[in-house]
Amino acid sequence: MQFTAAQIAMMINGKVEGNADTAVASFGKIEEAQKGQLAFLANPKYEDFLYSTGASIIIVNETQELKQQIEATLIRVPDAYSAFATLLDKYQQIQRQQLKGIQQPAYIDATAKIGDNVYIGAFAYVGEHVIVADGAKIYPNAFLGNNVHIGANSIINPGATVYHDCIIGSNVIIHAGAVIGSDGFGFAPQKDGSFKKIPQIGNVIIEDNVEVGANTTIDRATIGSTLIKAGAKLDNLLQIAHNVEVGHNTAIAALTGVSGSTKIGNNVIIGGQAGLAGHIQIADGTRINGKSGVSKSIKTPNTSVTGTPAIDYTTSMRSQAIARNLPALEQRVIALEKMLKTMMEKNRI
DSSP states (O other): OOEEHHHHHHHHTOEEESOTTOEESEEOOTTTOOTTEEEEEOSGGGGGGGGTOOOSEEEEETTOOOSSOOSSEEEEESOHHHHHHHHHHHHHHHHHHTOOEEOSSOEEOTTOEEOTTOEEOTTOEEOTTOEEOTTOEEOTTOEEOTTOEEOTTOEEOTTOEEOTTOEEOTTOEEOTTOEEEEOOOOEEEOTTSOEEEOOOOOEEEEOTTOEEOTTOEEEOOSSSEEEEOTTOEEOSSOEEOTTOEEOTTOEEOTTOEEOTTOEEOTTOEEOTTOEEOSSOEEOTTOEEOTTOEEOSOBOSTTOEEETTTTEEHHHHHHHHHHHHTHHHHHHHHHHHHHHHHHHHHHTTO
16 A cells, blocks of 8 residues: 555645655664665654665654655655654554454354444354444454453454453553453452451553553452553553543553542553552542552642652652762761771860
């Protein structure tokens, strides 16, 4: 599939500089791209490749100045990185629109409702009373339990599992190996030292435009719903426990664990390998540094924290600076003690 510079410029609201009829059929990194490929330049560190790349079309910032002549056709936009991301998204949508139909063998219960332009891959399982809305893509070996709802244009990638009664919104992407709606970790200690399982009868609700990374697990609620709100982005290998709420447009990086009933606000950013205790609240706009351990609620919006236990980021940086100076401070204290001892001996105190 080929696109001309003029067509690409229309997709990303850019301005062509050079031959508008130049065509490309694939993408390439600016340092490696060949003729017939499209690249982009957003980071000034790669500017030298602008003059040596083999790319036929390059998306650049509208403020980019040229130090010498180039052969490639340029498309100037306000933000090259964002424009390139938009273009990739449109390209991917075109590819996915071509994927339709039901492959065999696949199991689809007679009570399931399948919308238009849906793709269901081989060996997928679609249980009783499942609803798969228009344009959704269910890839091979995916599992949809009874009463699951999959919204329009959502994608369930290979090997992903959506347990019974869970609801997935529109334009959601669930990556391979993710598990949505497994039992929450609920066990009641008994007098004899054993544990009695507490039935988990709630579900998981994932709202529109959410992305769930590969091998991430989101537990169903004990009662009610574990809720992932619209626009949230969850990385690979996360553990989201029962009755957790993740706010709008919140992003959580890989290997983070969120304990049960914790409520995370909107526009929160959580770094990788962080751990959040249960039954706490995280205010809107909070920034949690990677590997932080958050044991108490963060109630002030737009707070940045780091460390274990997590404390205010600025305070932590000051503490680290002091800690780095401790050896020098120790030597100063030793010197002062010697001076004091000498003075006391001279004055026979």
